[in-house]
Amino acid sequence: MTEIDPIALTQDLIRCPSVTPAEAGALDLLQGVLEELGFVCHRLPFQEDGTDRVDNLYARLGTEAPNLCFAGHTDVVPVGQAASWSTDPFAATVRDGMLIGRGASDMKGAIAAWVAAVSRRLASVGPVPGSISLLITGDEEGPSVNGTKKMLPALAELGERIDHCITGEPTNPTALGTMMKIGRRGSLNGYITARGVQGHTGYPHLADNAAHRLTRMLASLVDWRIDEGSEHFEPSVLSVTRIEVDNEATNVVPALATARFNIRYNDLHTGASLEDALRARLTEAAGDGADFDLDIVVSGESFLTPPGLLSDLLVEACEAVTGNRPELSTTGGTSDSRFIKDYCPVVDFGLVGKTMHQVDERVETADITSLRDIYVQVIDRYFEKAAS
DSSP, X not given: OOOOOHHHHHHHHHTSOOBTTOOTTHHHHHHHHHHHTTOEEEEOOBOOTTSOXXXXXXXXXXXXXXXXXXXXXXXXXXXXXXXXXXXXXXXXXXXXXXXXXXXXXXXXXHHHHHHHHHHHHHHHTOSOSSEEEEEEESOTTTTSSSSHHHHHHHHXXXXXXXXXXXXXXXXXXXXXXXXXXXXXXXXXEXXXXXXXXXXXXXXXXXXXXXXXHHHHHHHHHHTOOOOOOOSSSOOOEXXXXXXXXXXXXXXXXXXXXXXXXXXXXXXXXXXXXXHHHHHHHHHHHHOTTOEEEEEEXXXXXXXXXXXXXHHHHHHHHHHHHHSOOOEEEOOSOOOTHHHHTTTSOEEEOOSBOTTTTSTTOEEEHHHHHHHHHHHHHHHHHHHHHHHO
16 A cells, blocks of 8 residues: 655645635545545535535544544635735645645644554554544634534434544644643633613713723723633633724713623633623622623633543654653643543644744644654554553
8 A cells, every 4th residue: 555645645635725614625635535545434514504514524444443533624714815925825835844835734734644644554554453533624713513513423323433532733832742732721702782871971970881881891801810720721811802882973972882702711610600700790890780781602611631541642652753742731722622522532733833824824844744653653552552
């Protein structure tokens, strides 16, 4: 069996302009490569009312347990101002040892590295004593409602079981092999609408200034030290992300003011417990007679995969390939692992992410090859332990 070149496959995937929710040939390409390796592939399209149809792919090689899964996404964020790029964002240009293109680090390079790792394992050793699978969505960079979130229960209904999973998000800050994510913070979005009574700024006692109510509430949030952190998590943080007062006049007290904020929270909280605390805090800050609404949307709860089999395997593989011992971290944003954790242990490990979502997103070609080598060692060691 011929081994797959991870750099060439990354380039082929980048040349599919799969900006969420477009598939743009990326899943078709991946399915063709995987079927040549012997994988059985299933396409899983989903669509909710008011959302775009999203195509997804599940591929499995083998029928026995344990099933080691790789999770990822072929969708990418928009390129922004294409004229600001030094090359066509979807040309997958290699220059001075760097592969430039939208999705290079987030995360087509990791997908290609995993597929190449499987091809090397098959060419050098043969099939694993169990199964290898890929769970690939086209909805991670979008609303994340028609992708992994729906794939997992659908696969469970089909009798599919995943025993352990690695999500290939770009986890390394500056150098490959320095960080993996063994958990993720929760994410809560809050929407405040403060209502008052419109009036003349020269007679403020005859009005109720909604902007004043809102600023007092926001000040209470900005000054809030939510917690001091926990064993594996940094302190929870809150950021105000939008403030709006629709009032063009300079002599009118506004009757309506709105704001939006986000909390990234650790395992000391749930979305429900934070909502209770927020309502109490904002009610006190708003003052007597305040009229406001607070809407809460939790996009994912915090979770932790305690150090164990997966993290140990990745530490060993990273040290062997790069000489680096990765930090077990829970920092940064979220990933589709927030859905996967309800089905099996999961950790995130991929390429260097310092240019993800940026103009001239790029990765070192040597890092793609090294990530392939890390994944090869993880696969070999995982099934050695499973067979023992």
